[in-house]
Amino acid sequence: QVHLVESGGGLVQPGGSLRLSCTFSGFTFSEYAMSWYRQRPGKERELVGAVHNGGISTNYADSVKGRFTISRDNANKMVYLQMNSLKPEDTAVYYCYAVSYYDRQDYWGQGTQVTVSS
Numbered sequence: 460q461v462h463l464v465e466s467g468g469g470l471v472q473p474g475g476s477l478r479l480s481c482t483f484s485g486f487t488f489s490e491y492a493m494s495w496y497r498q499r500p501g502k503e504r505e506l507v508g509a510v511h512n513g514g515i516s517t518n519y520a521d522s523v524k525g526r527f528t529i530s531r532d533n534a535n536k537m538v539y540l541q542m543n544s545l546k547p548e549d550t551a552v553y554y555c556y557a558v559s560y561y562d563r564q565d566y567w568g569q570g571t572q573v574t575v576s577s
Contacts, residue, residue, distance in 0.1 A: 460485050460486075462484045462485050462566075463481055463557060464481065464482045464484075465479060465480070465553065465554065466479070466571060467479040467571060468553060468571030468572045469572075469573070469574070470574045471575055472575070473546060474545065475545050475575070478540070479495065479542065479555075479571060480538070481537065481539070481540075481555030483537070483555075486559075488533055489512050489533050490559055491557040491558060492509060492560060493510055493531055493538040494506060494555075494557075495508050495554070496554045497552065497553045498551055499550065499551040505520060506520055507527060507529075507540065507553070510529045510531050512533070522548075526542065526543050526544045527541065527542050528543075548575075550574050551572075552572050552573075553573055554567055554568055554570045556568070
């Protein structure tokens with residue numbers, strides 16, 4: 460069983476920055492692709508960014524490209540989402556997501572609220 464815990468959410472002004480963290484526990488971290496998703500009010504959950512085992516291969520939603528950076532620390536079993544130049548439309552609950560490379564078993568964290576408002 461994999462357990463994911465997000466932290467770092469909060470209230471920030473437009474143009475500000477936040478760094479979200481996700482702590483992974485349970486199975487072998489390197490065997491999982493890691494992603495951040497978000498669910499904005501009244502919208503479906505959407506992919507924000509993903510990072511693969513080596514930490515080099517990443518992909519992002521068009522809406523966050525150039526502003527958000529996803530990274531992983533395999534030694535400490537952590538995934539991060541650095542969010543810069545935040546906009547009100549980035550307001551959402553952000554979720555950490557893990558999926559196994561081998562059997563596609565997946566896991567979600569409980570989510571952390573990010574609110575961008577003046």
